[in-house]
Structure formats: C-alpha cells, structure tokens
Amino acid sequence: MGNINTISTQGVVLRTAGYSENDVVLTMYTRGLGKVTAIAKGAKRNRSPFTASSQLFSFSEFVLKKQRGMYRVIQADIIKSFYDISYDLDAFSYASYISRLVENSSLENQTNHRLFNMLVKTLYLLSEKGTDKEFITAAFELKFSDYMGICPVVDVCSLCGDDTGNYSIFNIEEGGMVCKRCAGNLQNNIILDVTTKKLMKYILENDIETVSRAKVNRILTKELSKLMKKYMTAYMSNLNLKSLNILYDLNHYKKGAD
Known part of the structure; x- marks a missing residue:
C-alpha cells in the first residue's frame, strides 16, 4: 500500500x-x-x-x-x-468463552491461519438458530488444543501406543486414551462411551463446519463437553470459564424454577 x-x-x-x-x-x-x-x-x-x-x-x-x-x-x-449473538445468552456465553480462549492463548503478532478460519466459522455457527452450541464449543476446544500443540491422544494408548481400539479409557494426566493394561497402574481414569472416542477422532479429522452437521445426542455432547473442560483446565493455566459458569448457573436456576 x-x-x-x-x-x-x-x-x-x-x-x-x-x-x-x-x-x-x-x-x-x-x-x-x-x-x-x-x-x-x-x-x-x-x-x-x-x-x-x-x-x-x-x-x-x-x-x-x-x-x-x-x-x-x-x-x-x-x-x-455477529450482532445477533448478543441477543442469545447461550450464543453470547460460548462466543465470549472461545474469544477469551483465543485471546489468552495467543502471542502478539503470531499468525495461525487454521485458528483464524475456525474462529470465524464458529462465530457463524453460534449465530445460527438450531446449532448445538455446547457441542460446537466442545469441538472447538478439541480442535483448538490440536492447533496449540496440546491435543489429547485419541487413537492409540498414550503410554504404550497400543492401537487395538478396544478401550475407551481417558486419563488427563497422561494426555489421552490409555489401554486397560496401562490404566491398571493409573489413578483418575475416566471411562468414556466408546462412541465419544470415535467422535473425538472425527472432530480432529474434519473441518468445524462439517463437524457441526453431525447428529450427536445430548449424552455424548455432555460427556465430551465435561471432558474438554477438565482437559483444558489441566493444560492451560489461564483458562477463563467465567462466562460459561454464569451460563450454567442460570440454566440450573431456570430448571429449578420450572
């Protein structure tokens, strides 16, 4: 110019x-x-x-x-x-969370084109009616962890490399899936639905837009969302969950009022 x-x-x-x-x-x-x-x-x-x-x-x-x-x-x-996001409490809370995630985890003047593209696409998805916003946010977290170099191991045992696939045990401290043999020597193992393991691999292998079209039931969404919050908290020292905690508290209050 x-x-x-x-x-x-x-x-x-x-x-x-x-x-x-x-x-x-x-x-x-x-x-x-x-x-x-x-x-x-x-x-x-x-x-x-x-x-x-x-x-x-x-x-x-x-x-x-x-x-x-x-x-x-x-x-x-x-x-x-994306002005409409401010009129939807769920969308605003999740958008605020992923924005802070990007802000707090990025260095000044360090580009990441994949992250930029995913951020924009995720905001588009959160602004649309009918989007499963909790699932999209959990998918964003998993792909974000990949872009940041802290991705959990999901296709083999993170300790011995066993790739038989006949297990769905996750250990946050060990950074991902562990086989039954290795899990016997560990504490704080998380037993996952085997479909959640497959879902995580699918998310990592596909674009966020493609992922958004997957039909995922609420049980799997909740399991993945809970797992990713625990994982991100363990591997990111500056994680800010304030906007999500407010959303969860309000939703819990509404359920109680009903």
Whole structure:
C-alpha cells in the first residue's frame, strides 16, 4: 500500500475497551498478524466509520497502521457483525468463552491461519438458530488444543501406543486414551462411551463446519463437553470459564424454577 507500516487484514474483535471519550482500544485476532491491539479513533462518535467494526465479535477487513509501537485503525469495512449473538445468552456465553480462549492463548503478532478460519466459522455457527452450541464449543476446544500443540491422544494408548481400539479409557494426566493394561497402574481414569472416542477422532479429522452437521445426542455432547473442560483446565493455566459458569448457573436456576 505504499507504506511499510500499513497492512490490510481481516480480523475479529475479541475485546473492546474505552480509551478516551471517543476512542476504543480493540484486541483483535487477525488473519495477517495474529493477535494485535489497535486503537480506533473516534469509534464512539455518532456516524463514525469505525463504530460497527469496533463491536465485540465483529468480523471486518481492517487497514492498520503501526504508530509508536501500536496499531491504529485507519479503515474498516464490516464483513459480518455477529450482532445477533448478543441477543442469545447461550450464543453470547460460548462466543465470549472461545474469544477469551483465543485471546489468552495467543502471542502478539503470531499468525495461525487454521485458528483464524475456525474462529470465524464458529462465530457463524453460534449465530445460527438450531446449532448445538455446547457441542460446537466442545469441538472447538478439541480442535483448538490440536492447533496449540496440546491435543489429547485419541487413537492409540498414550503410554504404550497400543492401537487395538478396544478401550475407551481417558486419563488427563497422561494426555489421552490409555489401554486397560496401562490404566491398571493409573489413578483418575475416566471411562468414556466408546462412541465419544470415535467422535473425538472425527472432530480432529474434519473441518468445524462439517463437524457441526453431525447428529450427536445430548449424552455424548455432555460427556465430551465435561471432558474438554477438565482437559483444558489441566493444560492451560489461564483458562477463563467465567462466562460459561454464569451460563450454567442460570440454566440450573431456570430448571429449578420450572
């Protein structure tokens, strides 16, 4: 673009923070730069060209300029606002969770194109009615762990490499599935439905969009979701479950009220 300090890239807003009366600081995950922080001058003003692109979860084409160690938004063209997510408590909670997951686990200026594509596709899925949002979030976590290099072993025993497939025992400390022989020497084994093991392998081998079309019953979804929360908590020191805990508490309250 004629300026070495200027770059055009797609990006998703992960977090917003007021900077002054009219300015907003955006934490974004971008295709071209990875995670970056950028200031959108005047984004709070009426009729600002940056207002729509400065909203949480918004997906836009940004032109950013590096100034004094920080990026500044000099142009923003909205691709998808995902504004409807804010009207659905479940969608908002899960979208907030995966956004924080990406934010807290990504280094500044470190790109991951697979993660960027999955983030955008998952926001699209969460914004659609009829999506099993808990299942999609659990699938996101599993694929995310793969992209971060902490993927659980799901197709062989994580200790001896046995690949007979005649077991469905998971051990978080050992990083995945274990065979019955190895499981006998371990504590805290988790017995899974054999279909959950197959489901995990299917998720890892397919795109999140393809995965979303799978018909998965509630029991398997709950088992996978519970397992992934335990696994992510063990392998990610900065995991933030606040938005999900609020959602679970509210859903539990509603059930009690009914």
